[in-house]
Amino acid sequence: MDDAALLGAAQLLAKSLTPGDLDHTLSRITAAAVEVLPEVQYASITVKHSDGRLETVAPTDDVLWGVDAAQYELQEGPCYQAATDTAHVISPDLAVDERFPKYAETAVAVGIRAQMGLRLFDAPKSQGALNLYSQTPGAFEDLSSLGELFRHQSAMAIEYANEIQNLQEALRTRRTIGQAVGILMERYTLTDQRAFAFLTRLSQHGNTKLRRLAEELVADVQRKGEQGTGQG
DSSP, rough: OOHHHHHHHHHHHHHHHHOOOOHHHHHHHHHHHHHTTTTOEEEEEEEEESSSOOOEOOOOOTTHHHHHHHHHHTTOSSSHHHHSSSSSEEOOOOOOEEEEHHHHHHHHTOOOOOEEEEEEESSSEEEEEEEEEESTTTTTTTTHHHHHHHHHHHHHHHHHHHHHHHHHHHHHHHHHHHHHHHHHHHTOOOHHHHHHHHHHHHHTOOOOOHHHHHHHHHHHHHHHHHHHHOOO
């Protein structure tokens, strides 16, 4: 790929990877891969969870559910290796790739001839890889510069989405704790400071996270309210 084509692809990529919540971002990454990267017909993301479980996310075509599942079951293939071991794995021609003899049969049978796995992120509780699939033998042999650019841009989008998700979670937690404090203030005629201190002591004595305790208290009040409405 020459410099002009690389620049054009980079500009298109920047427009395609619009940041949003995590689900939206992952879907945009796989859609952009098919739209921007040459000779890519399908794309998906493999997430490896802390318990070792592998999950396919945001596939651009239903055929990938079976293709990815075969890699997980056989523990073989570019996307399996990129998610669990090697950061970048390229197989320009699966039909003759001696590394993946069992998986290659499944891939070639549905028309996939070349494949690339790109590690996207390494988080404390999970790691993920972008899986690129092509129907053209010999694909991905000249994708190093654009592939690295795509990986970098995607990682930035995921980091942004995680920050947004964490912020939203923090706001939800804060709101729930505020509701719990309000319940205690009304129930025991306490000031907000005393109610918060009381909630904190309950959390410490019960060895329960403050957020979890607040959620249980709010849920209990809502449940009793619904029961009272039903009886009325």
